[in-house]
Structure formats: C-alpha cells, structure tokens
Amino acid sequence: MFLELIGTIFAGIAFAGVVMGVNKLTGGRLPRWAAPVAAGLGMIGMTIASEYTWYDRTVKTLPDGMEVVEKVENRAIYRPWTYAIPFVERFSAIDTASVLTNENVPERRLVNQYFYGRWDSIKMFPLAVDCATNSRANLVDGVEFGDDGQLLNADWLTVNAEDPIVEATCGV
Numbered sequence: 001m002f003l004e005l006i007g008t009i010f011a012g013i014a015f016a017g018v019v020m021g022v023n024k025l026t027g028g029r030l031p032r033w034a035a036p037v038a039a040g041l042g043m044i045g046m047t048i049a050s051e052y053t054w055y056d057r058t059v060k061t062l063p064d065g066m067e068v069v070e071k072v073e074n075r076a077i078y079r080p081w082t083y084a085i086p087f088v089e090r091f092s093a094i095d096t097a098s099v100l101t102n103e104n105v106p107e108r109r110l111v112n113q114y115f116y117g118r119w120d121s122i123k124m125f126p127l128a129v130d131c132a133t134n135s136r137a138n139l140v141d142g143v144e145f146g147d148d149g150q151l152l153n154a155d156w157l158t159v160n161a162e163d164p165i166v167e168a169t170c171g172v
Helices: 002-025 034-060 164-170
Strands: 066-074 087-095 100-102 105-117 120-130 135-138 156-158
Touching: 002 034, 034 087, 066 164, 087 164, 105 164, 120 164
Parallel strands: none
Antiparallel strands: 066 087, 087 105, 100 105, 105 120, 120 135, 135 156
C-alpha cells in the first residue's frame, strides 16, 4: 500500500512536470491551472491502473499448486468507470499442493482455502471435500475427527460437480 502511494505521488509529479515542460516550450501559453490538473489526473490514472492490475499481479506471485477458485468483482458509484469494466477486488484460491487424504476415507480430502483482498491480509480457512458426494464442509469449532477418520459434527454443503473448489481439490 505504501509503495502504491509513493508511485501515485510520483505519477502526479511526473504529469505536472511534463505540463510545465510543455508550458516552457510554448512560451508560457498554458493556463496556470494546467500543471495541478495534470498532476491530479496523473494520480487518479495511477490509482485506477493499480486497481485494475492488482489481481493479475497478485495471481502471478502465487506459488505453484495454488488454483484460483473464485473472483469477486467490484462496482462502486464513486468509481463510475467500474460499471463499464469492473475490477477484481478479492479472490480465493485452493492450495492443491497440500491436499491431505486419509486411507480410511479416500474419497474425502482436506484442503486449505486462502482469501486474498485488495487492502486486506491473507486469510486461510481449512475445508473438507467429499469427492464421492460433491460436498464440502468448513472445519470450524465443534468439528472433530473420529477414530476411523470420519468427520463428526460437520455441516456438509452439497454442491454440483462443477463447483470450482470440488474440481480443484478432487482433480488432484
């Protein structure tokens, strides 16, 4: 966040500098307000560009085995351009490289789901996925493992076979 702020400030300085250079070359024919307006437009442009490239930049830094399963796009009235082209504000990914199985219940897998947000820290959430029934359960307080590896007190959510979490976990 800090580096983006610094980049935005430097973009404003650069745009104002270009306008001041053009003004000098034209013998001072530009209005006095041209440089501050150019600085403001440059800073707004940098902010917009940073918002739209955040998702791609973040996905490129994901380690091998991380598969994006959901994207959440944002539209806001105070950003009217987002109605034409929304930007990805947050997404979640499954760590397919660390899927755990139990030989007593081979159709069930344990996986970590990570949540990434534009201005938020990364959050991890463990899930159980049953590949045979296309269902999944959040591993929250109260969920226990039985002696045979079965989940006890789990609230299973049945989803279709095309669910991206089931596909990413069971396709391993």
